[in-house]
Amino acid sequence: MTDNTAIAFATAIAQGSLRVVDLTFTLSPDMPVIVLPPEFGQSSPVRIQQISRYDENGPGWYWNNITVGEHTGTHFDAPVHWYTGKDLPNNAVDTLPVEHMIAPACVIDCSAQAAADPDFLLTRAFVEDWEKSHGRILAGHWVLLRTDWSKLGPRDFANLREDGAHTPGPDSNVMEWLVNERDILGFGTETIGTDAGQGSHFAPPHPAHHFLHGAGRYGLQCLRNLDQLPPTGAILITTPLKILNGSGSPLRVLGVAPS
Amino acid sequence: MTDNTAIAFATAIAQGSLRVVDLTFTLSPDMPVIVLPPEFGQSSPVRIQQISRYDENGPGWYWNNITVGEHTGTHFDAPVHWYTGKDLPNNAVDTLPVEHMIAPACVIDCSAQAAADPDFLLTRAFVEDWEKSHGRILAGHWVLLRTDWSKLGPRDFANLREDGAHTPGPDSNVMEWLVNERDILGFGTETIGTDAGQGSHFAPPHPAHHFLHGAGRYGLQCLRNLDQLPPTGAILITTPLKILNGSGSPLRVLGVAPS
Ligand SMILES: [Mn+2]
Ligand SMILES: [Mn+2]
Numbered sequence: 068m069t070d071n072t073a074i075a076f077a078t079a080i081a082q083g084s085l086r087v088v089d090l091t092f093t094l095s096p097d098m099p100v101i102v103l104p105p106e107f108g109q110s111s112p113v114r115i116q117q118i119s120r121y122d123e124n125g126p127g128w129y130w131n132n133i134t135v136g137e138h139t140g141t142h143f144d145a146p147v148h149w150y151t152g153k154d155l156p157n158n159a160v161d162t163l164p165v166e167h168m169i170a171p172a173c174v175i176d177c178s179a180q181a182a183a184d185p186d187f188l189l190t191r192a193f194v195e196d197w198e199k200s201h202g203r204i205l206a207g208h209w210v211l212l213r214t215d216w217s218k219l220g221p222r223d224f225a226n227l228r229e230d231g232a233h234t235p236g237p238d239s240n241v242m243e244w245l246v247n248e249r250d251i252l253g254f255g256t257e258t259i260g261t262d263a264g265q266g267s268h269f270a271p272p273h274p275a276h277h278f279l280h281g282a283g284r285y286g287l288q289c290l291r292n293l294d295q296l297p298p299t300g301a302i303l304i305t306t307p308l309k310i311l312n313g314s315g316s317p318l319r320v321l322g323v324a325p326s
Numbered sequence: 327m328t329d330n331t332a333i334a335f336a337t338a339i340a341q342g343s344l345r346v347v348d349l350t351f352t353l354s355p356d357m358p359v360i361v362l363p364p365e366f367g368q369s370s371p372v373r374i375q376q377i378s379r380y381d382e383n384g385p386g387w388y389w390n391n392i393t394v395g396e397h398t399g400t401h402f403d404a405p406v407h408w409y410t411g412k413d414l415p416n417n418a419v420d421t422l423p424v425e426h427m428i429a430p431a432c433v434i435d436c437s438a439q440a441a442a443d444p445d446f447l448l449t450r451a452f453v454e455d456w457e458k459s460h461g462r463i464l465a466g467h468w469v470l471l472r473t474d475w476s477k478l479g480p481r482d483f484a485n486l487r488e489d490g491a492h493t494p495g496p497d498s499n500v501m502e503w504l505v506n507e508r509d510i511l512g513f514g515t516e517t518i519g520t521d522a523g524q525g526s527h528f529a530p531p532h533p534a535h536h537f538l539h540g541a542g543r544y545g546l547q548c549l550r551n552l553d554q555l556p557p558t559g560a561i562l563i564t565t566p567l568k569i570l571n572g573s574g575s576p577l578r579v580l581g582v583a584p585s
Contacts, residue, residue, distance in 0.1 A: 073344055073582045076335035077430050077561045081466060085332055087424045094420075095570035108383035111391040115570065116370075118395070124367035127409045127532070130573045132370040134393040136377070141568070150386045161353075165346045165580055169563075171336050207340060273386070302336045304428075306565055306578035309400070311354035311374065314389045318578075319565035321424055323332045 080323065088295045088322040090303075091141040092217070094133075098140045098289075099225045101259050110136030137315040143307040144261065144276070144286030148314040151281030158283065160313040167285070170252050172209040172303045172322065173201070174296045177235065181214035185226055187235040188263060191244050201298045206250035209287070209303050212237070216257040217291035226264065236263025239274035246278045254279055255287030255303075287320060296322050339582065347554045347581040349562075350400040351476070353392075357399045357548075358484045360518050369395030396574040402566040403520065403535070403545030407573040410540030417542065419572040426544070429511050431468040431562045431581065432460070433555045436494065440473035444485055446494040447522060450503050460557045465509035468546070468562050471496070475516040476550035485523065495522025498533035505537045513538055514546030514562075546579060555581050 079085040092098060100110045114134040119125025138144070146152030147159045157163050175197050180187045189212060194204070204210060214235050216224065226233045236256060237245075245251045254261050254275055261275035271277045279286055287305065301324035307316035338344040351357060359369045373393040378384025397403070405411030406418045416422050434456050439446045448471060453463070463469060473494050475483065485492045495515065496504075504510045513520050513534055520534035530536045538545055546564065560583035566575035 071344070071559055071584045072331075072335050072338040073561045073584070074430055074559060076331050077428055079331040080425055080428050085330070087428065089424045089568070091568045093568050093570050094572075103384070108377035110377065110389070111375075115572075118367035118369065121409050121412060125362070128407055128535075128573075129409075129412065130369070130396050130407060131569070132393060132395050133567075133569060133572075134391060136391050137389050148387055148389060150380050150388075153380060153388065165348045166339055168578070168580060169336055169339050169346065169582075171333055276387075300330055300333060302332045304563055304565060306563060306580060308392075308567075308576055309348075309350045309352050309578055310390070310392060311352050313353075313374075313392075314387075317567055319427070319568055321427060321565060323428075325330045325332070 084326055085323050086326045088292050088324065090290045090292050090320040090322050092289050092291055094135065094140045094317060097221065099221050099259065100136060100139050102227070110139055113139060135317050137310065137313055140317045141289040141320055142315055142317045143305055144280065144315045145313065146280040146283050149276045149280035151277050152283060155283050160307040160316050161309045161311055167252060168306045169302060169304055170207055170209055172211055172296065172301050173204050174211045174213050174293055174298050176213045178213055178215040181216060181235040185233040185235065186263065186265060189237040189241050191241045194241060204249045204251065207252050209253050209255055210245055210251050211255040211290065211293055213293040214257050215294060225259065232264030234258040234264035236261065236266055237275055239269050239271065242274045242278040246282045246284060251284065253285030253287060255290050257290050257293060258288065260288055261286040290320060297324055300324060343585055344582050345585045347551050347583065349549045349551050349579040349581050351548050351550055353394065353399045353576060356480065358480050358518065359395060359398050361486070369398055372398060394576050396569065396572055399576045400548040400579055401574055401576045402564055403539065403574045404572065405539040405542050408535045408539035410536050411542060414542050419566040419575050420568045420570055426511060427565045428561060428563055429466055429468055431470050431555065431560050432463050433470045433472050433552055433557050435472045437472055437474040440475060440494040444492040444494065445522065445524060447497040448495065448500050449497055450500045453500060463508045463510065466511050468512050468514055469504055469510050470514040470549065470552055472552040473516050474553060484518065490526070491523030493517040493523035495520065495525055496534050498528050498530065501533045501537040505541045505543060510543060512544030512546060514549050516549050516552060517547065519547055520545040549579060556583055559583060
């Protein structure tokens with residue numbers, strides 16, 4: 068059959084010279100979802116409603132209906148999610164370029180820093196230091212923030228206190244710089260948001276959302292198994308559901324890297 | 327950065343020597359869903375419920391909750407969907423091997439036959455004839471039935487008559503042969519089911535479901551744009567949502583082929 072780079076890629080996976088890493092949490096009613104201040108609309112919890120299971124409702128088949136928020140579990144943020152991206156072309160999950168759904172990734176390990184300080188903030192200096200070891204972040208790459216946050220239990224994962232969530236994320240300056248000076252495709256985290264838990268107090272508020280989506284870039288949240296990816300050399304497959312004018316989507320995120 | 331087959335694949339897409347084809351219908355309330363006899367449980371229609379849109383429910387953000395059936399729109403069937411696959415290991419969308427989510431595809435063009443006869447059935451003889459031109463179908467490949475059915479309007483797409491749906495699909499013999507003699511990964515169609523509209527009257531009933539899922543193989547339905555894929559040389563990316571014990575999932579299906 069035809070010999071080409073796509074077939075070579077699939078063959079390398081089948082033969083084991085590339086490995087596939089599932090970066091996705093299981094979608095279940097136990098999955099923590101973001102909680103906003105009570106004056107705002109809230110995301111639905113995950114609901115799985117059985118239609119039949121080899122029974123009188125369907126003797127030969129098992130299936131369910133599901134309800135989720137677009138920003139539930141491991142999920143993708145499209146530019147239209149944020150007011151800064153609301154007037155961009157092709158800004159929703161059904162219209163964004165499908166070529167963007169397959170792209171290389173840089174993984175920045177901040178796990179030690181996040182373990183020491185739940186409010187750890189990624190800075191430009193931190194990334195520039197990472198680049199000294201791993202090379203300059205290239206245009207069109209994902210930047211993934213490894214914090215090992217996905218290994219925490221549900222309560223520590225959300226880490227809600229009286230004054231809101233305390234989880235690591237990027238500061239405002241590094242997000243503007245990654246978008247404008249590194250031309251990244253998007254930014255991904257292991258936490259519930261691309262922004263730090265205290266990001267509503269930053270200037271501008273929620274700088275990851277602000278700068279990424281205002282420039283037509285993407286977000287990924289609730290990633291896991293980032294410790295199984297190399298700092299460079301992996302690609303991400305990120306295929307959101309084609310929801311009509313969808314602002315985001317739960318999705319299966321795969322990383323593919325050399326074995 | 328690291329040079330490997332995964333990076334080569336992403337680079338070929340970014341540079342345009344590979345093209346990405348979106349094989350997915352938009353998920354919207356207009357999407358036809360399968361209708362079962364009234365004594366059985368039914369799939370939910372697609373519902374998209376707005377939470378906020380830069381308004382008093384969320385001044386800076388737009389998002390929705392969505393409800394879908396696991397078998398709604400362009401979707402994936404896992405072995406646990408059918409009673410023949412219910413006791414297999416790793417038979418649900420959250421447990422199946424992620425390596426299977428990237429695999430080559432053979433596209434069999436039956437569009438002329440389906441246009442002439444909505445009850446057209448794919449046979450072993452038809453596939454053996456296809457193999458004379460395109461080579462033997464290799465183990466681990468998807469087989470996709472191109473019928474151009476996805477180009478029809480909603481009423482002709484479902485094509486419901488008093489005695490049920492009339493849409494093309496495979497006969498029983500070819501499904502058993504593709505699974506056992508060609509060791510395919512799965513079977514995909516442009517219609518609402520992997521089986522023909524009249525497949526409940528076949529022996530065994532619904533032979534695509536019966537043989538595929540009983541052998542741990544997969545189904546894809548409501549595909550579109552199969553006319554943009556070559557007969558061989560494309561790969562499919564099929565990443566179902568990681569629904570807890572899910573029987574299937576709406577998903578974004580991408581084909582990748584030489585430009
Ligand atoms: Mn989000
Ligand atoms: Mn199905």
